[in-house]
Amino acid sequence: MKDKTPSEPGRSLAREALRRAPGPTEPDLTRILASMPGLMVEARRRRGTALAPPLDARAWGAIPKLAAVTAAAVVLASIALFVDSGSSASDDPSNVDSLILDTGDGSSGDALLDALVAVEQNGG
Amino acid sequence: MDATEVAEPRSSELDVLSAAREGSLEAGRSLVAEYGPSMVRTAWNVLGGYGGNEVDDVVQEAFIAALTTATLPKGDLGAWLRAITVRKALDWVRRVRRRREEPLPEPETKGELISGWTGATQLEVLAVRQALRQLSPADRAVLTLVDLEEHSMAETAAILGLSNVAVRLRAVRARRKLRRLLRAAGDPEGAA
Numbered sequence: 001m002k003d004k005t006p007s008e009p010g011r012s013l014a015r016e017a018l019r020r021a022p023g024p025t026e027p028d029l030t031r032i033l034a035s036m037p038g039l040m041v042e043a044r045r046r047r048g049t050a051l052a053p054p055l056d057a058r059a060w061g062a063i064p065k066l067a068a069v070t071a072a073a074v075v076l077a078s079i080a081l082f083v084d085s086g087s088s089a090s091d092d093p094s095n096v097d098s099l100i101l102d103t104g105d106g107s108s109g110d111a112l113l114d115a116l117v118a119v120e121q122n123g124g
Numbered sequence: 125m126d127a128t129e130v131a132e133p134r135s136s137e138l139d140v141l142s143a144a145r146e147g148s149l150e151a152g153r154s155l156v157a158e159y160g161p162s163m164v165r166t167a168w169n170v171l172g173g174y175g176g177n178e179v180d181d182v183v184q185e186a187f188i189a190a191l192t193t194a195t196l197p198k199g200d201l202g203a204w205l206r207a208i209t210v211r212k213a214l215d216w217v218r219r220v221r222r223r224r225e226e227p228l229p230e231p232e233t234k235g236e237l238i239s240g241w242t243g244a245t246q247l248e249v250l251a252v253r254q255a256l257r258q259l260s261p262a263d264r265a266v267l268t269l270v271d272l273e274e275h276s277m278a279e280t281a282a283i284l285g286l287s288n289v290a291v292r293l294r295a296v297r298a299r300r301k302l303r304r305l306l307r308a309a310g311d312p313e314g315a316a
Contacts, residue, residue: 010299014271017302018169021252027164029156031180032187036152039184040144043191 137201145191155187159205163187166206169272170213170265172257178216185212203273207283210265214284217261255305263298270295 140158143151160183167182186209197204256264262284269280270291281291 010296010303011271013303013306014267014299017252017256017306018268018272021169021249021256027161029160029164032160032164032183033153033156035184036156036187037149039187040147040149040152040191043145043188044147046188046192047194 138196141190141196141201152187152191155190155205159202162202163205163209166209166268166273167213169256169268170210170261171217172259172261172264182213182216183209185215203275206273207269207275207279210269211283214261214265251309252306255302255309258305259298259301263294263301266291266294267298267302271299 140151140154144155163183163186164179167179167186171178171182186205189208189212190205259267265284266280269275269283270277275283277288277291277295280286281288284291286294
């Protein structure tokens with residue numbers, strides 16, 4: 001359906017009505033003119049808000065880097081643990097526990113400690 | 125101007141708009157002086173003639189929007205500004221309705237008589253205004269954009285965020301209702 005005929009008379013009617021019944025023939029622009037500095041400041045503020053990426057977006061962009069750093073830290077910590085596991089058996093807390101509880105032939109490697117354990121075990 | 129022709133904005137118009145966006149107060153005031161009157165009348169048409177403050181508020185919002193957006197008008201700058209004004213006027217109506225949760229009050233009619241006009245002309249104008257006020261703001265917006273500003277249905281649909289069909293239906297119904305109201309008021313235009 002085209003914009004014009006058959007509704008052209010209807011369009012003319014509306015157009016004439018809107019032209020004949022305007023607001024003030026000479027609108028008072030004083031208030032709008034006086035507010036123009038404020039309007040421009042507000043426009044600048046809204047443009048700035050629109051241009052600045054939200055904090056979430058910036059943080060979101062950093063996540064892959066953080067993930068990479070975290071992964072590297074985990075790998076290094078794992079390596080460090082692995083290396084540490086080959087150190088002296090006496091550093092292993094579980095050896096101390098078994099030392100205290102051991103009633104067999106296990107030896108801590110420390111003669112004095114073995115002696116003390118032996119005394120304990122013998123109730124003396 | 126033929127409704128099918130789209131006037132390119134003059135480069136001087138775009139320069140003024142760009143200067144205003146960059147902070148030139150003189151350019152901003154020039155925009156108000158040049159386009160403010162038609163924007164005020166457009167806001168008045170859509171709002172249905174509420175008090176002056178509402179119209180000023182709507183026009184101020186329209187200027188802020190024009191200065192905020194990075195896009196440049198493709199056609200006439202005045203038509204572009206008035207289209208923004210129509211949208212802001214409808215936004216104002218929706219905001220007020222949401223806040224009030226009741227129908228909008230009837231706009232004030234006092235103080236409309238225009239000095240220097242004959243009595244018959246004044247009565248005619250009042251009858252037309254009264255008829256227009258009985259349309260909804262959305263109807264007035266469509267008639268303003270399509271019939272007064274001569275935007276196409278597609279352009280009007282884009283401005284108002286409606287479908288082409290919705291705009292067309294609304295325009296047809298609004299014209300029909302306006303004719304009926306004018307006829308009832310005894311306006312000779314309504315009898316045509």
